[in-house]
Amino acid sequence: MMAPCLTSLVIDPQAPEDSGFDLWRNLAREQLACATPPDAVEFQDARSALSCSLHLSHNRAPASGTSSSTTPPHVPRSFLDDAAVAAHHRSPHRWNLLYRVLWRLQSDKNLLHISIDPDVAQLRSIVHQVRHDLHKMHAFVRFRRIEDQQGEHFIAWHKPAHRILALAAPFFIERFSVMRWSILTPDNSVSWDPASRTASFGPGADRSQAPAEDELEAFWRTYYSNIFNPARLNPSAMRSHMPVKYWSTLPEVNVLPGLINRAENRVGSMMASQKATPSAQPFIPEIPTLPVLHQALPACQGCDLFRHATQVVCGRGPSSATLMLVGEQPGDKEDQLGAPFVGPAGELLRQAFHEVGIVGEELYMTNAVKHFKFVQRGKLRIHKNPAQSEVNACRPWLEAEIHAIKPQVILCMGATAAKTLLGGTFALMRDHGRFVPTRYADQTIATIHPSAILRTADKAKAKDLYQLMKEDLAMAWSRSRCPPPPPVNPVYPTTA
Known part of the structure; x- marks a missing residue:
């Protein structure tokens, strides 16, 4: 019996950013419609020296003895997602593996759930390798600044294990959208123009084409x-x-x-300082910009609350915010999700935002204490007010956030935040809604915490508290939208 004739198909992407996936998908669809088994077709990578003399055919006739199928192929979304990632791998065998899995899926729709299957395991492995390489690229690309005819230009050179630049580019476009930058790799390059908001891909480059160290x-x-x-x-x-x-x-x-x-030696001094007076101060970075603070916060051990909470909860919002909201501490939901004001109290607060016309995305929201303090009762974790020593220990983080943002108005939500920034003699129900100049902001105000409203059993009283909170929110928002008053120049008396 004669061996079947092997059909060779070449995947030859023409664009620098093209992984070849769309080309493979079209060819695989044709072969699947012709009922071509995996052992009768060979997909080759045009980037491989072995396939440089072959040509690509898009209109191949069905093999002898086969007929085109009219039944739509079974192609799970998860397979297409994995295949699109696997296409960026350097293995020249990836196309044949993908077609083999695709072929087998037509007769075994549960194939992808069989993790010990050799083909599935190999597919999972190369997808994992590409994603791992992508993570490394996100972490280790370092831009260097140059000046050219168009002005400031940031250039980075990186050598990934796989051809992942097209996968990585959206991350850098989102993070550095206002910069003009280029990333060079041996396979291809990408340049971002913030003026036209377009990314253009080009040929690869070697290390010598990237700038040396900059200031x-x-x-x-x-x-x-x-x-x-x-x-x-x-x-x-x-x-x-x-x-x-x-x-x-x-x-x-x-x-x-x-x-x-x-x-x-640094650990020893940090521990000695903490034993004397619990404080987060040893963990505060010397340059307290907002990104640096958020990077450093998870390492804080300034008090014992870090031992029991799931995670630290950083503040959330733009560094350009003119209004800063300060709550007491994260709740159970915030502790799980790692963001402030996302639990029931946060939902009520955002309802109030909507009713008074506040744009929540323009605020910076944080807490006086960054870890959740609770009492375990069965499966429930019940909120417990932080001790004053814990509030004092966490104060350096709050002060560093305020220093980084420099808000025009600070709104304290609840008694703990109010006493932290306005002093121990501040009485919330007596002094709420009154703007007070503090060393943190020229306009500092306090109001009811939304959790206090949720805990109020009397519906009429809860409604009144909610209205009070909305009025204070509206005042704080209005003040924060006004430009700060110009400094007053002193007038000196003239002398004769």
Whole structure:
């Protein structure tokens, strides 16, 4: 019996950003319609030297003895998603693997759920490798600044394990949308123009085509030194997460030996300071910008609350916010999701936002205490007010956030936040709705916390408290939308 004739199909993407997935999908659809089994067709990668002399055919006739099928193929969405990622892998065998899995799915619709199947396991493996490489690219790309004819231009060079630049580009476009930048890799390159808001792909480049060290790398080393946590030092884990092959483009590598050598002494001084008076101050970065604070917060052990909470809850909102809301502490839902005001109290607060015309996305919302304090009762975690020592311990984080944002108006939600910023003699029901100048903001005001309204059993009283909160919110929002008054120039008496 003669062996079947093997049909060779070449995947030859023409555009630099094209992984070849769409081309493979069209060819695979044709072969599936012709009932071509996997062992009778071979997909080859045009980037491979073995396939450079072959040509691509889009209109191949059905093989002898077969007929085109009119039954729509079974193609799960999850398979297409994985295949689109696998297309960026460097393995020249990925196309044949994808077609083999696709072919088998027509007779076994549950194939993808069989994790021990060799083909499924191999597909999962290459998808994982591409996603892992993508994560590394997001973490280890470092831009360097140059000046060209168009002005400021940031350029980075990176050597990924797979052809993932098209997958990675949306991340950098979203994060650096106002910058003009380019990322060069050996396979291809991408440039972003913020004026036209377009990304253009081009040919690859080698390391020599990227700029050398620039003046911004000194700032980056300072940033890295500030967020470096000596208490969590694990050199073997650092080498695992920061492989040697990336070191040539990472400016922070130069400061790591010194940080590691000083880690033990820094931990000792942090522990001694904490034992004397519980405080988050030793964990506050020297340069307290908002991104740096959010990076450093998860490492805080300024009081014992970190031992029981699921996670730290950072503030949320733009650094340009003119109105800052300060609550007491995260609740159960906030502790689970890692964001402030997302539980029942947050829902009531956002309802009030809607009713008084507040744009929630323009506020910065945070809490005086960053970890959830609770009492466990069966499966429930019941909120417990933080002790004054815990509020004091966490105060440096709140002050650093205020310093980073410099809001025109601060609105304290509830008694704990009010006493933290307005002093221990402040009485919420007596003094709410009154603007007070403080060292934190020229206009500081307090109102009812929405959780107090939810806890009020008397519906009429709860309605009155809700109306009171809305009025205070409206005043704070209105003040924050007005430009700050100009400074008053002193008038000096003239002398004869």
